[in-house]
Amino acid sequence: MxxxxxxxxxxxxxxxxxxxxxxxxxxxxxxxxxxxxxxxxxxxxxxxxxxxxxxxxxxxxxxxxxxxxxxxxxxxxxxxxxxxxxxxxxxxxxxxxxxxxxxxxxxxxxxxxxxxxxxxxxxxxxxxxxxxxxxxxxxxxxxxxxxxxxxxxxxxxFYRKDDYIKVLSESIGEHLKELDYEHLLFSYHGVPERHIRKSDVTKLHCKIDGSCCSAASKAHEFCYRHQCYETTRKVGQYLNLEPGTFSTSFQSRLGFDPWLQPYTDRTIERMGKEGFKKMAIVTPAFVSDCLETLEEIAMEGEEIFHEAGGKEFTTIPCLNDxxxxxxxxxxxxxxxxxxxxxxx
The missing domain is CATH 3.40.50.1400 (Rossmann fold)
Known part of the structure; x- marks a missing residue:
C-alpha cells in the first residue's frame, strides 16, 4: 500500500x-x-x-x-x-x-x-x-x-506523549526565562460539562467533582478535562514549576449551560483584583495560534487584566511551525x- x-x-x-x-x-x-x-x-x-x-x-x-x-x-x-x-x-x-x-x-x-x-x-x-x-x-x-x-x-x-510534552515545555520555558512573572495560567478551550459525561465510556466515572480526573479510570482515554489537567501537570513537572505558581482554566464558552470551570476571563480578572501585577498565559489546547489565542486571550485577556489592576500580561505562542x-x-x-x- x-x-x-x-x-x-x-x-x-x-x-x-x-x-x-x-x-x-x-x-x-x-x-x-x-x-x-x-x-x-x-x-x-x-x-x-x-x-x-x-x-x-x-x-x-x-x-x-x-x-x-x-x-x-x-x-x-x-x-x-x-x-x-x-x-x-x-x-x-x-x-x-x-x-x-x-x-x-x-x-x-x-x-x-x-x-x-x-x-x-x-x-x-x-x-x-x-x-x-x-x-x-x-x-x-x-x-x-x-x-x-x-x-x-x-x-x-497525544497530550501525554513524552516528545510532545518535551517540545511544549521547552517552548514555554524559553519564554518564561525572559519573563518576570508571578503566575502562569494554562488556558484550554472550554466545552460544555455534558460533553465530558457523554464521552465517559464507563458512564459512571466523570462527575466533574474535582477528584474524578485524578482517579485512575478508562474514562480518561476520552476525557477532555482530565487530559487538560494532565497536560498542565506534566508541563509543570518538566519545568519544575513551583506549586501555586501555575493553574488551569477554560475559555470560550457559549450559551447558558454549565461549561468547564474555572473560566479564563474570570480567572484573569480575579488575579488582577487580588493584586497580581505580572502574569503569563499559554493555550495548550491549540497547536496553532488562531482567533482564540491572538484575539480572545492576547487582546481581550490583556484588557481584562489591566482593567482589574494588573500591569504585565504576556501570551506565550502556540507551537505553530x-x-x-x-x-x-x-x-x-x-x-x-x-x-x-x-x-x-
Whole structure:
C-alpha cells in the first residue's frame, strides 16, 4: 500500500468579510458534535439567532488578527506542513474540519498521488467531541463514500506523549526565562460539562467533582478535562514549576449551560483584583495560534487584566511551525511508516 499523511486543523473563514465569516460559522456551529442538541433546536439557535447577530462581530475580531498572507491558523498550518514534508518522502497534505481545504479535498489530493493508506493526525493534543471526534467521524464517512479502498489510521490524543510534552515545555520555558512573572495560567478551550459525561465510556466515572480526573479510570482515554489537567501537570513537572505558581482554566464558552470551570476571563480578572501585577498565559489546547489565542486571550485577556489592576500580561505562542514540533510529527510518521502503530 502507498502511504501518505493528512494533518487536520480546525479551520477558518476564507476572509474577514462578514459573508465569509457567516458561512464558516454556519458550518462550524451546525456540527452536531459542537452544539449537541436536536437538529431543530440547533437550527433555531444557529440560523435563527447566532448567524443573524454574530458574523459582523466575529468579522471585526478576525480583522484584528488577520495576516497579509491570510488566516493565521491556515498560514501556520501550511508552514508546519512544509517543515514536516522536509523530513519525510511520504506525501503530507493539510485539511480543515471547517472551511477550506476540506478533509475531502485533502483525502482527494492524497488519492490523486496514489495514496491508499493514510495516517490522519488531528492537530489537537486532547480528545474532545467537538474537535477530534468530529474529524474522525467525518473522515470515515468520506472514506466510505468516496474512497472505499483507502485505509485510514488516526493518531490518538497525544497530550501525554513524552516528545510532545518535551517540545511544549521547552517552548514555554524559553519564554518564561525572559519573563518576570508571578503566575502562569494554562488556558484550554472550554466545552460544555455534558460533553465530558457523554464521552465517559464507563458512564459512571466523570462527575466533574474535582477528584474524578485524578482517579485512575478508562474514562480518561476520552476525557477532555482530565487530559487538560494532565497536560498542565506534566508541563509543570518538566519545568519544575513551583506549586501555586501555575493553574488551569477554560475559555470560550457559549450559551447558558454549565461549561468547564474555572473560566479564563474570570480567572484573569480575579488575579488582577487580588493584586497580581505580572502574569503569563499559554493555550495548550491549540497547536496553532488562531482567533482564540491572538484575539480572545492576547487582546481581550490583556484588557481584562489591566482593567482589574494588573500591569504585565504576556501570551506565550502556540507551537505553530517550530522546527522541533515539526520533527516530533515527522518522528510519529516514521514510526507509523515502519508499521509500529503503537508508537503513534
Amino acid at each position: 502507498s502511504k501518505g499523511v493528512l494533518l487536520v486543523n480546525l479551520g477558518s473563514p476564507k476572509s474577514t468579510d462578514p459573508k465569509d465569516v457567516k458561512k464558516y460559522l454556519g458550518e462550524f456551529l451546525m456540527d452536531e458534535r459542537v452544539i449537541d442538541v436536536p437538529y431543530a433546536a440547533r437550527a433555531l439557535l444557529v440560523k435563527g439567532i447566532i448567524l443573524n447577530t454574530r458574523p459582523k462581530q466575529s468579522a471585526k475580531a478576525y480583522s484584528k488578527i488577520w495576516w497579509e498572507e491570510g488566516s493565521p491558523l491556515i498560514v501556520l498550518t501550511e508552514r508546519l506542513q512544509k517543515k514536516v514534508q522536509a523530513h519525510t518522502e511520504l506525501p503530507v497534505e493539510i485539511a480543515m474540519r471547517y472551511g477550506t481545504p476540506s478533509i475531502k479535498e485533502g483525502l482527494q489530493k492524497l488519492h490523486d498521488q496514489g495514496v491508499d493508506d493514510v495516517m490522519l493526525l488531528p492537530l489537537y493534543p486532547q480528545f474532545a467531541m467537538a474537535t477530534t471526534e468530529t474529524i474522525l467521524v467525518l473522515a470515515e464517512e468520506l472514506r466510505a463514500t468516496h474512497f472505499p479502498t483507502m485505509k485510514i489510521t488516526d493518531v490518538p490524543a 517550530r522546527d522541533d514540533w515539526a520533527a516530533v510529527i515527522a518522528g510519529w510518521i516514521a514510526a507509523w511508516e515502519e508499521a509500529k502503530v503503537e508508537v503513534v
